[in-house]
Amino acid sequence: MNRDLRLSWTDVRDRIQARIFDRTYAPGDKLPKDDEIAEDFGCARSTVQRAMQDLSQSGIVERRRKGGTTVRADPVTRATVDIPITRREVEERGCKYDYQLIRREMEIAPKSVLARFGMKVPISLLHIEALHLADNRPYILEDRWVCTTTVPEIMNVDLAQKSANEWLVRNKPFSRCDMSFYATKASHDVAAQLDTELGDALLVIERTTWIGSEPITTVQAVTSPGYQLFTQG
Amino acid sequence: MNRDLRLSWTDVRDRIQARIFDRTYAPGDKLPKDDEIAEDFGCARSTVQRAMQDLSQSGIVERRRKGGTTVRADPVTRATVDIPITRREVEERGCKYDYQLIRREMEIAPKSVLARFGMKVPISLLHIEALHLADNRPYILEDRWVCTTTVPEIMNVDLAQKSANEWLVRNKPFSRCDMSFYATKASHDVAAQLDTELGDALLVIERTTWIGSEPITTVQAVTSPGYQLFTQG
DNA sequence: AAGTGGTCTAGACCACCTT
């Protein structure tokens, strides 16, 4: 076999993608099975499998055992978002990072918070409010609830020095994370703390994490005006 | 070799992840090389490789040839977002979908639009404004620019019947997509078209796509009040 | 220059799903 003609899995992926682009395989169409594509391209089936795995993960095709591979009829635009530790994010912008703890109390969680955890029975959680600053200006205001049954150690952490954000991500990895993004109008309180105008439009990043089926924390991060979230790659 | 003890790559991934969770391997630490882990677990190196590939994609570890595998020192929370065709999104909510073309004209693109394409020389693009409705109520207001040199066929499409959104995604797949999310205050015009209050906080989804290095389209989708974007599993 | 991850192959068997 000529080595110069050997195809890599990215080559295979690109060629198949090209055939989808030019509608040789149109949305909804079934692709040949891996074996046939492999023979067609003169490569091993596992190479095709690797290519298909990538196309499947990108949301371009759907694969089913016995059902074969089909081009997604309703393509979705899939993107990944990276949310770094806030301190890192600020420092990477070349700004000075500061952090202020505003509040830290055990409280009965309101229904809206319990709902994010999928819980019904009211329980007492650690409620934290904190402000992240970039170059001495308010950057993100976070309103967080931590489940102290899952993370009892948090009670011994000095949250005036290090943000719960940072401590948790370094010490309590999660196995599941739900996020959502939405816009909100700055309330009187929020406007005061973010040093902005009442009624300003602000992006909110809401995050809830679990380890196994145990809730860890849920947080609403209200960003300062003009904040923009970008996708990766 | 006992088959019941055979490990799948997900088993290997989970065990390594567990060791990262319990800080056997702490952030910044170097993991043993694949060969050693494979021998340790009694599986093939490619199985370890598959597991590592997944951990790497999740942003948990970083891998470098010769450099080995290390636990990311600054963990990022990585999430994926799916943006379906608007019609699909509305229908999946069980609502009736409608669509109105508001404007369709060739225009010289303003600098802000050119910047999204990374272009400097002003050129004429197809400017489209359209409204998507759910159950007869405004849902998303889109402001789109299409590059007619890359997609000349768009000129022959009846955009009063089918949204550019839908036609493009079905007929012009892209190879690259940049997205960003931010909040904006409803201007007088936007408020009127979305049938909401002046100054309401609205989530904007901005998207720009290319095929190879050729720009296809860029769109600002202004969502109606209360719109929320969720991440996928 | 050498070490480590990345990929390819060929073959086997498994698991899930559709028919």
Added chain:
DNA sequence: AGGTGGTCTAGACCACTTG
């Protein structure tokens, strides 16, 4: 019940990067 994708193995070679 059978077909198709998913995974595992063992071995070989490649490609990137660091010491």
